[in-house]
Amino acid sequence: MTQAQQPIIQIRNVSKRFGKVTAVDNISLDILAGEFFVLLGPSGCGKTTLLRMIAGFEMPTEGQIIIDGQDMSLVPPNKRPVNMVFQSYAVFPHMNVTENLNLAQIKVLGRSVDDAKARGLKMLDRVGLMVHKDKFPGQLSGGQQQRVAIARALAMSPKLMLFDEPTSALDPELVGEVLKVMRDLAQGGMTMIVVTHEMGFAREVASKVCFLYEGVVHEEGPPAQIFGDPKQERTRAFLKRIIEAGRL
């Protein structure tokens, strides 16, 4: 996690308003290459909106999002060097696992079928699903589908991966397998921005944690500080509720 310490993402005074509702309010953040950056906060605090703005699904009302030195604030999602893993897995149900992995590589990156296949299988092996390469998503468990989605994103060789509550739709016994894949990725040096409610995991793996509340960054720092010695009253209250719910 100690690659060249230059920000791969610079969020500069970004705000997002939906009508009269301000979802994200003047946020500025730097995310370094190789960082495992966790966004925390109660529901409706703007963390998913922020993630969607980085992915390009929402355009900021104000401010700039600079990815790898380029202002990408208004660039559509298909032109960004960023890949997202969704809460609902979003693997394509009408294609088998291999087709899911290959389609974008061939059509978007212009890789040859053989190259795409080789890369796809390598990624599939990385998430431990080689045996399921010919299955359809409907034949896989939620955890396996989510791992396919991760492999699919990885196959595109992204500079940065975004995770939007990747385990919240899973049965509890399937959460572990997805977290393991994410942990391996973090150890491999992948830059990741993660919205999660798995606090134990965040505490253990994150290199930086950012606590959002009502669209504003309330506290930002290494996990030991945020979880062990939060400075802000709101952070303490949020963590207390999480501990009471038995998630930390």
Next chain:
Amino acid sequence: MFNRTPIAPLEYTRKLWMRSWVGLTMLFLYAPLIVLMVFSFNDSKRNVVWKGFTLKYYEKALNNDSLVEALVNSLTIAALATIVSLVIGALAAVALWRFRFPFKGLVEGTMSLPIIVPEICLGVAFLIFFAKVDWPTDLPWPLNLSAITIAHITFCFPFVAMVVRARLASFNKEEEEAAKDLGATEWQAFRDVLLPHIRPALVAGALLAFTLSLDDFVITFFTSGPDTITFPVKVYSMVRFSVTPEVNAASTILILLTVILTFIALKLQGVKGIAETH
């Protein structure tokens, strides 16, 4: 035996009287069709008593130029109406599903009017409309079918839109976002992700449109001219004199055609469709 669950109120497979009821219902529904098909092989001019097997009425029907012409007209209209309805219906469904715009409710309501309005009113409306705009009636085939085709599209496309809309309700929008996130353009995401999802609805909608158009009588009756007779209208005019086995034979051909088309459509969805079900 003693650990079998008690029979549920509507578990017809385990209740004799319910099974008989289902059997009788099927018989009631299909007997007329079966009788019609059987009597198309009857060697008798009157369609009352079985006199022996023959194929001569098929020969007669197929040699009846005006009947064949009517059948060709019907199939042409149905094919054209299906294609156009499919495009308009699917686009309307996607637009209504995806976008929010002023008077959306009104647009939706207006769109389903052709389903609600009695056919006879639609028929008269079309008659008046085409007379008022002085729609040309002396065009060469198949352009002379345009009036009927337009009328058929009007009442077919809302059905397609309805079926596609229902299917879209189960679409996970994150799949489309995932496609774009992986680099797909709007068009690629539509073609490779959304379209495969709505394909079963498109097939169902096409079948619905095709059959609705093929057997429509009322609206067609008001919009057809002497040169643009369709199969149902032709059969009606034949039946006015007497129901000959020739009519039976022609109807049997039509039934077979519909069954075969349905079979092909189901087959096309086949194995992949089952694997996709999740």
